[in-house]
Amino acid sequence: MTAPRRFVPPTPAELEAAAGRLLPDVVGPGLRVLFAGINPSLYSAAVGHHFARPGNRFWPALHRSGFTPELLHPSQDGELPALGLGITNVVARPTTRADELAPAEFVAGGAALAAKVAHWRPGCLAVVGVTAYRVAFGRPRAAMGPQPDTVGGRPVWVLPNPSGLNAHYTVDRLAAVFAELRRHLAGGQAPTEAPT
Template sequence: MPDLIADDLVLLLCGINPGLGSAAVGHHFANPGNRLWPALHRAGFTPRQLSGVEDRELLTLGIGITSLVGRPTARASELSTAELRAGGRDLRARIRRLRPAWLAMLGIGAYRVAFDAPDATIGPQETMIGSTRMWVLPSPSGLNAHYPPRALAAEFTRLRDAMAFPALPARPAD
């Protein structure tokens, strides 16, 4: 699945890998049960709740999407340690080329493996890739029971506040 990227990104969101449904329709986080879109909206990154088929609208806000591993699976747990580590190397190269202001990895477990950071926690990371600051968010997958929607949105809000990204006022759905 191709990256959703542009020059001068303020934020690059990095999922673990595409789900089978997302890969089939060609849109990031297209599963209706994925909680990325409500979390972005509740945190003030988007003026309304988008859906996976509207993923390209993020580019107008300076936000892009990529994946750590390109291979689609039903569950991220199907990925091998070797795939996650190789994905980390590839992601570093993409970040050096794209130079977004911030990278937000969506999934602590994958981040720990890909960046050889077994003690990493949710939130800001000391590690940078060039001038890109790094932050780890919980996975927005509906399979992540550790973070209910309100807690997930709170973590996204912490990132938005740290970025000094202005909260977009809510507007009705089109």
């Protein structure tokens, strides 16, 4: 593993400049899970790494759930494909908050995500944000967990949004939900049925 790189917080000017910057996907062949965030924060776009904003619980949840052998720093996101993991987003446009996105952006992003999934063929697509999944894929009643439908021909699991703004989930609770997906995949079962 490469040494983590600590970020100097972006200046207001750097955050403003990040509004038009696309954050590259972290992908590769043979992924067990492709995690799809809602969209990058301006902070993540400014520093060039996924789930980088301080207070985001994605990295601790990924580690505590057993997906990674150690707690990775966002600057180490490029190491995920070697672990069978990848990261993309439902919507590519960075914003300060996800509620700045229009429904049409989610629908277009869902179509683009389906194409990525069909190309990379991960074992599972894990969308981190139930509202994003509902809007992007026209599933207004979707709940957390495995979904009855596929995206890009691959099974889908919906996880909670790990943003620090999502006060309903502590790191421990997020880790437990992430671990449920990991155990399910380790059992060789495709997540194809929604829980009752």
